[in-house]
Structure formats: structure tokens, C-alpha cells
Amino acid sequence: MLNIYNTLTRQKEPFTPINPENVRMYVCGMTVYDYCHLGHARVMVVFDMIARWLRQSGYPLTYVRNITDIDDKIIARAAENGESIGDLTGRFIQAMHEDADALGVLRPDIEPKATENIAQMIAMIERLIAKDKAYAADNGDVYYAVREFAAYGQLSGKSLDDLRAGERVEVDGFKRDPLDFVLWKAAKAGEPAWESPWGLGRPGWHIECSAMSENLFGDTFDIHGGGADLQFPHHENEIAQSVGANGHSCGHQHGGKTIESHVKYWLHNGFIRVDGEKMSKSLGNFFTIRDVLKQYDPEVVRFFILRAHYRSPLNYSDAHLDDAKGALTRLYTALKNTMPSENPSDLENDYARRFMAAMNDDFDTVQAVAVLFELANEVNKTQNAELAACLKHLAGIIGLLQRNPTEFLQGGSVSDGLSNEEIEALIEARKQARADKNWAESDRIRDELAAANIILEDKAGQTTWRRA
Structure with missing residues (x-):
């Protein structure tokens, strides 16, 4: 009800x-x-x-x-x-x-x-x-x-x-x-x-x-x-x-x-609110959506809004949006590491029941999002494709997690950083340096990428990357 x-x-x-x-x-x-x-x-x-x-x-x-x-x-x-x-x-x-x-x-x-x-x-x-x-x-x-x-x-x-x-x-x-x-x-x-x-x-x-x-x-x-x-x-x-x-x-x-x-x-x-005051044009403390989207992925902004209860004040700052970006990244990482099954059969598990109960309680997205994180943690532990599908399905109800995880994790602003093509070229150069046992060059490239907020993950001979 x-x-x-x-x-x-x-x-x-x-x-x-x-x-x-x-x-x-x-x-x-x-x-x-x-x-x-x-x-x-x-x-x-x-x-x-x-x-x-x-x-x-x-x-x-x-x-x-x-x-x-x-x-x-x-x-x-x-x-x-x-x-x-x-x-x-x-x-x-x-x-x-x-x-x-x-x-x-x-x-x-x-x-x-x-x-x-x-x-x-x-x-x-x-x-x-x-x-x-x-x-x-x-x-x-x-x-x-x-x-x-x-x-x-x-x-x-x-x-x-x-x-x-x-x-x-x-x-x-x-x-x-x-x-x-x-x-x-x-x-x-x-x-x-x-x-x-x-x-x-x-x-x-x-x-x-x-x-x-x-x-x-x-x-x-x-x-x-x-x-x-x-x-x-x-x-x-x-x-x-x-x-x-x-x-x-x-x-x-x-x-x-x-x-x-x-x-x-x-x-x-x-x-x-911005610095304790309502955001408004009359106060001159407003940020246009399109200006914010120059710096943050649109889904990060949507997630920032939905992780607060709709009736509560919401405090705007770059720090809060950065935190929202990191949190959404954790959810997408769970889906990247465990491919969801295409036709999930278990959408009536305890996670789904608690998600539904939260939403039925005055659209409580705070608790609903908390359930998504619990589910993501379980997906990371078990690598269960059915649970991954459940995570994607529940998040989709409120308009989240419907993109290709790699596209999200490698996306974002590059105005002051490296383009995807430049990152891929550096990863290839690092791969060659490792093949040549040139560890100093391999470490230098990794440090250069880290300085540009690019995180590398080496698994089973393959290197994947995401933006921090």
C-alpha cells in the first residue's frame, strides 16, 4: 500500500x-x-x-x-x-x-x-x-x-x-x-x-x-x-x-x-540550498543545469537528487556531487564485474521487497538507494548474475543504472584531463613496457594516469580502466 x-x-x-x-x-x-x-x-x-x-x-x-x-x-x-x-x-x-x-x-x-x-x-x-x-x-x-x-x-x-x-x-x-x-x-x-x-x-x-x-x-x-x-x-x-x-x-x-x-x-x-540559503535566481546563488552538466555526468546529478528524500532540504556543493559520483560508480562497478542475466527470474527476493516497501513509504528513495547498495555488495561477493539483474531492474524503476557500465565508468568530463583515446594509447604503451620488462616506464605511465584520475585494474592479463 x-x-x-x-x-x-x-x-x-x-x-x-x-x-x-x-x-x-x-x-x-x-x-x-x-x-x-x-x-x-x-x-x-x-x-x-x-x-x-x-x-x-x-x-x-x-x-x-x-x-x-x-x-x-x-x-x-x-x-x-x-x-x-x-x-x-x-x-x-x-x-x-x-x-x-x-x-x-x-x-x-x-x-x-x-x-x-x-x-x-x-x-x-x-x-x-x-x-x-x-x-x-x-x-x-x-x-x-x-x-x-x-x-x-x-x-x-x-x-x-x-x-x-x-x-x-x-x-x-x-x-x-x-x-x-x-x-x-x-x-x-x-x-x-x-x-x-x-x-x-x-x-x-x-x-x-x-x-x-x-x-x-x-x-x-x-x-x-x-x-x-x-x-x-x-x-x-x-x-x-x-x-x-x-x-x-x-x-x-x-x-x-x-x-x-x-x-x-x-x-x-x-x-x-547553497551555504544554508535557498537556491534561487533572485538571490543570485543559482547554478544552471547545463553548467553543472559540463562538470558532472547527468546521471550523477539525478542520483544526487534521488539519494535525498524529496521533502528534505538538499545541500548543493561540488563535494556532495563528487560523493554522489563515487557512490554511483560503486553501483556501476558491481554491474561491470558481474554481467546481469538478461531475463531475471527472482524479482521477489528480500532486496526487492524492501526496495518496494521504501518506495511505498512516501517515495523514500533514501532507503531504496540503501537497498541498492546492499544488493551491490552482495553482487560483488557472490558474482550472482540474477542478483545483478535485480540490481539493474530495481534501479531502473527510478531511472538509474540503465547504461553500459563501461560507458559510464569511462565517461565524464575530459575538459581538464585525458580523452578516452589518449588513455587507451597510454595503456597500450604501458602494456608494451611491461612486455619489454621496462618496469620503470610501466610505473611512470601508471603514475601519469593516476595523476589524471584514471584507475587501472589488471586482471587475468587484461587491463581495464575507469575515471575516478
Whole structure:
């Protein structure tokens, strides 16, 4: 039985989908005005892992991850670059896909764009106004009336009174209440705009996901995910919009009461931190995925993310990535030394049972990866091809260990080292030196390779190598 930590109820709960024949998961995706950083990589990898596990568990899943292709940052960056918004967002959507593909992230089933769903957003705003949950202001904007949704604050645990006094509340003379948030923005000169009942304008950010998820999934669905930073206000606002517009909740019970939410399970991954602070563009302490991949194999980065629990903070540093590289190398070395059988027959052994139990406990990849290391140790001791196949199969469930071991072990960055061809030539020269009994030259070549972080293994007259 799969148990999931539900941010909304702050506890682990058995996963019982609304319709077991049609499990629906929506994840807030990227705003495409720049290259994705490692914080984005964590969202992509974590929810890819969750989607893989749901499917492995037999659930027919539809996975949606949206693309925000219109907002203030996009407009500003396009103007700064002197290019059209379409050209800017097109470039960075392609770059996002390239980064995700490199990390072994499977494409979502559907990737809706905000600009393709403006009509759905306008229709939802009209319903909110009709139900007195929203109002058009004198400046042409439309606002959500937060105090008209009594359950506001349930996801983040914030009360309306606390929020009223909080620092995150904007001062806007056109709002009826400082807590109210914008649903539709009146057009400004030179900005892209769409026709609406309130004049030319464009949608606010929060309405996007409410309208797109409703369009694809209907009034309610099973799982909504994203980074922890979206819990408030973005996801809080989504609940207010979706339930406010439709009057429907998922029917989930907690504490003897029906929760006012259109989503049954809310999942949030933890931050990536650098020197104790959240990685973000606004702080200027972010590392783009493609810059990190210049130094580290993409699977090392994926492994770095998955060896931590998805809800825990994840500390970024070269030392942590180096450690992840060494750990993944140990797993691949076990597969290199013992060729897995092609059709494993024993996938119900104790290792597999404990791996499955870990994944069913709120996607606990920490314990699942620990099982992989136990299994690799046993493979190294016994040279058992069936266990090696089990190791490869279990790791494959979360998108690891599917490459040729030699290709992984001999791969990696060579920007400041030797190419594969140069290594092979030095090994041949060492082989000749050994044949000539020129031990000094043989040792010199071995030392040169060691200085370049190349490890040689001499077995049965054959020399193999890997990068440290």
C-alpha cells in the first residue's frame, strides 16, 4: 500500500485515488525566460520519479506539467534582449527539454502553455465574479476577494488575520482588501494583451494552473505537486480559485471535516540550498543545469537528487556531487564485474521487497538507494548474475543504472584531463613496457594516469580502466 505525505493534512495517508482507473497528477512547471537551475532539476527529477513509481505500481497515470510562457519576467527579458516573447519562450522551452532529457526525465503526458489557455482563464474568472468571489476594480484589474473563501490559509497553515498583518501583503489602492490577489491584469502600453470582458489585458499567474488543470482534469483530481516555495501563496490561491469557481472539493476528510480543496493530495519537494540559503535566481546563488552538466555526468546529478528524500532540504556543493559520483560508480562497478542475466527470474527476493516497501513509504528513495547498495555488495561477493539483474531492474524503476557500465565508468568530463583515446594509447604503451620488462616506464605511465584520475585494474592479463 502506497502512503503519501499530504501537505494539506500534514500527515502520511494511504493513497486512494478518486478514480483508480484514471489517476491524475498536475505539477507546476517552469517560467521560461532563462535556463533551468538545479532547483528546477529537483522538481523535474522528483516528480518524474513519482510518476515512474505510480506507473510501476499499476496506476494508469496522466501526468501534466504546465509551462508559464507569459508573465512580467518574460516580458522584461524579451524587451531587454530585443526579441519577441515567442522567440524567447521557444528558445527556453527547447533548452528546458534538453536539460530534462539529459537528466533522464521522461516527458509529461501533457505540457499545456498558459498562452494557449487564455479563454479557459477568462471563463473561470467570470464564474468567480458571478459567485461574488472576485471583482473588477476601477483600474481594469480583476481581483480575488480572499475573505470570501473561508478556508483560505488551510494549505499553508496561515490564518487570515496573520496574513493581514504579514509582510507579504501588497499595498494596492484598487483592492478592497490588501489580501486580495490579481486574476486579470489590465494591459500596459507595449505589452501583449488579450480581449476580455474587462478590456485588454492578460491573466495573473495564479489563475493559470486552476484553469489548465480544470480544463484537463475536471473539477477535482488526485495529486498536485511543486516546489515548497509554491505552497504559499500560489497553491493556496489555486485552491481558493478552483473551489470558489466550481463549488466542488475532492471530498477528502480530515479531523472529521471535509477539506475545501479540489486536489486530494498536495506534494511539495524541498529546497536546494547553497551555504544554508535557498537556491534561487533572485538571490543570485543559482547554478544552471547545463553548467553543472559540463562538470558532472547527468546521471550523477539525478542520483544526487534521488539519494535525498524529496521533502528534505538538499545541500548543493561540488563535494556532495563528487560523493554522489563515487557512490554511483560503486553501483556501476558491481554491474561491470558481474554481467546481469538478461531475463531475471527472482524479482521477489528480500532486496526487492524492501526496495518496494521504501518506495511505498512516501517515495523514500533514501532507503531504496540503501537497498541498492546492499544488493551491490552482495553482487560483488557472490558474482550472482540474477542478483545483478535485480540490481539493474530495481534501479531502473527510478531511472538509474540503465547504461553500459563501461560507458559510464569511462565517461565524464575530459575538459581538464585525458580523452578516452589518449588513455587507451597510454595503456597500450604501458602494456608494451611491461612486455619489454621496462618496469620503470610501466610505473611512470601508471603514475601519469593516476595523476589524471584514471584507475587501472589488471586482471587475468587484461587491463581495464575507469575515471575516478
